[in-house]
Amino acid sequence: VSRCGMIYMEPASLGWRPVFTSWLNILPATLTENHKKLIVELFERFIDPCIAYLRKGGLKELSPTSDSNLVRSLMNILDCLFDKFHDAKKFASYVTKEVFTWIEGMFLFALIWSIGITGDTNSRAKFDLFLRKIIAAGINDEEKRDFGLLDAVPPPPKPYTALLPENLTIYHYKFISELSEEEANREKPADAEEGNQYWEPWSYQLYNVPPIPKDTFFNEIIVETLDTVRFTSLLDMLITHQKSVLVVGPTGTGKSAYIIEYLLRKCDKAVYKPIFINFSAQTSASQTQDIIMSKLDKRRKGVYGPPVGQKCVVFVDDLNMPQVEQYGAQPPVELLRQWLDHGNWYDRKDQSRIGLIDMQLICAMGPPGGGRNAVTARFLRHFNTLGINEFDDKVLTTIFTKIMEWHISAKNFNDQFKLVIPMIVQATLNVYKAALASLLPTPAKSHYIFNLRDFSRVIQGISLSDPESCPDPAAMKRNWIHEILRVFYDRLIDDEDRKCIY
Structure with missing residues (x-):
């Protein structure tokens, strides 16, 4: 306990449950106590074993993550998916049983693309087997050692209804609650992979992709693959709901190309205004602040942002390149952290406060090592981490x-x-x-x-x-x-x- 009465607690002793309890109170008003009870059961049954397996089961992460950040990422994706529950009139028209199934499916989808996405290719194959085992039957006392778990995972109280198809890995499917008319009428090729009522293969979106235009420059070509489809869909979902995104992957996997392609060609240009920054070992905090401020308008005294009615998306490439100073911090990263923590920074001439509104951040970086530094967890806690692995x-x-x-x-x-x-x-x-x-x-x-x-x-x-x-x-x-x-x-x-x- 400090002299001014603050109690310091280690994140490990605090755990993820306080964050989860706070989040439960801001769910859509249409969700009843029974819906919340199901959400609590799902979190209690899946989160601890999945995080324990990620830490102790021999899985390798592309970038270090904290437990509370992974759970926060899962809740961010659920926030995006629960959007459809905000409209009370529409919610009243849904079948009660279907809503419970949708919540199950949405939770599993969010779990796969938050806790299950941070590992490399081999880790994802292991996580696929592990998650399917928990969904189907749980893990008994004899098996728990094989997975590096301290406690067994009991079988589900009753069988889940939004079960994933068995044909491919969990990363090959996206959850669908309702199909739009266009999707429902879409013809599926004879050799298409099979999904089920609630899970559709991502590969459906690869059919009918137009050929590469003849006048395209070589360095602008993006060939649509399963990775680009998944990545663009997740990026679109998170950006349109004002969530910060961090993309981690080895050199040459197209992280920057995908993000730039999305920001310049696929998002709504009337709403989203991009700012591109490339970090290097020599980047300073003042350069970073000057680049961002030069692209913003003054809304009112001490408040800056994009033109009214627009949102500004700042894309920072090579986030972990800036040199570490003598106290172990990276000044450009600390400046961005101040913006995410407090929504402001300060004018360097007269030290007046500059508020920043209608802005969000996307970052890309390679795994730490080889000239790239580890980024502080205090900054990374704000992001949904998406891992991109090398292609097979x-x-x-x-x-x-x-x-x-x-x-x-x-x-x-x-x-x-x-x-x-x-x-x-x-x-x-x-x-x-x-x-x-x-x-x-x-x-x-x-x-x-x-x-x-x-x-x-x-x-x-x-x-x-x-x-x-x-x-x-x-x-x-x-x-x-x-x-x-x-x-x-x-x-x-x-x-x-x-x-x-x-």
Whole structure:
């Protein structure tokens, strides 16, 4: 206890329940005590085992998270999904039994995309098995050690009605309470993955995607995949409900590209005004404040924001790049934290308070390490963390095959070249994976760092060719060899490594 009467409590001893109890009191007024009782049961049954498994079950997170932040993220997603319950007239028309099923499904969806989304690819596969086991039967005393749990998880009091389909992982489905007319009438292809009444595969949104326009620049191409569809839907849901979002993933997975594409082309431009900031090791707090303030209007004395009727979305890329100062803080991050904590910062000339309204924050960063610093948990607690993992071979092949097909048709190559596309993409993938496996960075070879951008550079180099410079498929293959040597081989510094590639 301090001298001024404040009692300090460790977050671990406080737990997530006080935050949850406060949140229960601000749920839509239409939800009755029975609905709240179901929500409490779901939280009590799922949260502790899932967080314990995340911490002790051998799962690896892309960025460190705190328990209360994960639960807060889950509640943020539920806030977005509970939007439909605010209208009392509409709520009265719903079937009572259906509402309970919807709450179950919404909770599971929010659980998957808050607590279940922070891990890497292997961790997600483990979490998928774990969550399905809890939903179906619970975990007994014999099994709890295998999952790193201290307590067993009892079976559900009664079987859940919004059960996830078994065919694919939990990350392949989105929860649907009601289908719009357009979605209900949408034709599903014969080879489409099956969902059920409440869960629809994300892949449905990939059908009928328009081809890449011929006049697009290479660095503006975004090939729609399962990851882009999921990510854009979640981003849209959180941004439109004024929730802060943090996107974490390795270099070259398209974090910035997806966010910029969403802010510039997919969100409502009449409402959302984006501000883009790239952090580097040299970024200072005053630079950050000046960039943001230069884009804002003065609403009234001491209050700034976007033009009336608009909302400002600040996108900060490479959030964890600023250098750590002597006291262990990152000044630009601390400035943003002050804005999120208190809704204001101060004029550096006369120290007057500057209030900030109608603004929200999206950040992207790579996992800490290799020049990137760990960001303080006091700042990260404000965000819903979305993890983006490296793509698997199937997704990489799909992306670069579509880009090569775009190149062949845009430059009017003849049909012979279409046979070369799978060879070039597969060969590039093999070289890329071999470089990752055998050419590892050491103190003497610190520049041996390969990522998806290197794969992209090879394909980009080939896409500069035209029918005059590549009259036949053999010429395109020679071009491919040149690009591989340029991107991978020229980085190597001794003959032994060069033999690996050659």
